[in-house]
Each structure stands twice: as C-alpha cells, then as structure tokens.
Amino acid sequence: YDRAYYIGETEFYIPRDADGNFKSYDSHAESLPDTLAAMKSLVPSHVVFNGAVGALAGANAMTSKVGETVLLVHSQANRDTRPHLIGGHGDYVWEEGKFANAPLKDLETWFIRGGSAGAALYTFHQPGLHVYLNHNLI
DSSP: OOEEEEEEEEEEOOOBOTTSOBOOOSSHHHHHHHHHHHHHTTOOSEEEETTSTTTTSGGGOOOOOTTOEEEEEEEESSSOBOEEETTOOEEEEETTSOTTSOOEEEESBOOBOTTEEEEEEEEOOSOSOOOEEEOOOO
C-alpha cells in the first residue's frame, strides 16, 4: 500500500436534561451518576471518528492520489460497526483484523465487531471526494 490511515470509532454518552438539552457539570465526579445512567441506555449521544466531530474532515481529511492503494484500519471499542467508503469499496478486507487470514474481496460495506479492529485495502481509480462513514444508519 502507498498510504495507511487509522480510524478509531468512539461513542460518547452525554447526559441530557428533561428538555433534551445536554447537561454540564462542575466536575467529572458530579457527572458520574448521570453519565452511568446514559451509558446503560446503550444509546450514544455522539459517534465520532478519531475522537471528535470533524477529526477526518477539512485539513485532517484522509487523502490519496488516483492509482494509490490505501490501507484503512478501523477500530471500535464497544459497538459493532459497518464502515463504508462511498465511491469505493474494500478491494481486500480483513474484518477480523488478522492479516494471516485470507481477505474477503470487493466489499461495499464491511463488519467490525465491537472491541476489535479490521482493515481494508482500496486502490483509488477516480479523482473526487470519497466519503468514509459508519453505515449504522439507524
């Protein structure tokens, strides 16, 4: 491969008040009971790549040139996820993250189990914006 990118997918569980607004606290200790309750719901308030909204956009965008092969390594700490490259696909995909295993081929969307990582190789054939997203659209 010509380039390699790491995508760490993370979810946050920010407590909300009765009106649905995010709550703020004077300390982490003060937020703990509400944060634990939000986490037990298993419904994240935010899902982000590499720790923050926009972490892979603008000046931080993953880039390549036509003809380059890119290795995308994607991890998810807690929940199952389904990465997808709009305008591309995984030429070779190691969903379980083990390069000793034979890769799957030509996947539009691949499956990364919670608590693990996977990898995909893609050779870019056309210029343009190729959006990388989590296909958990619900």
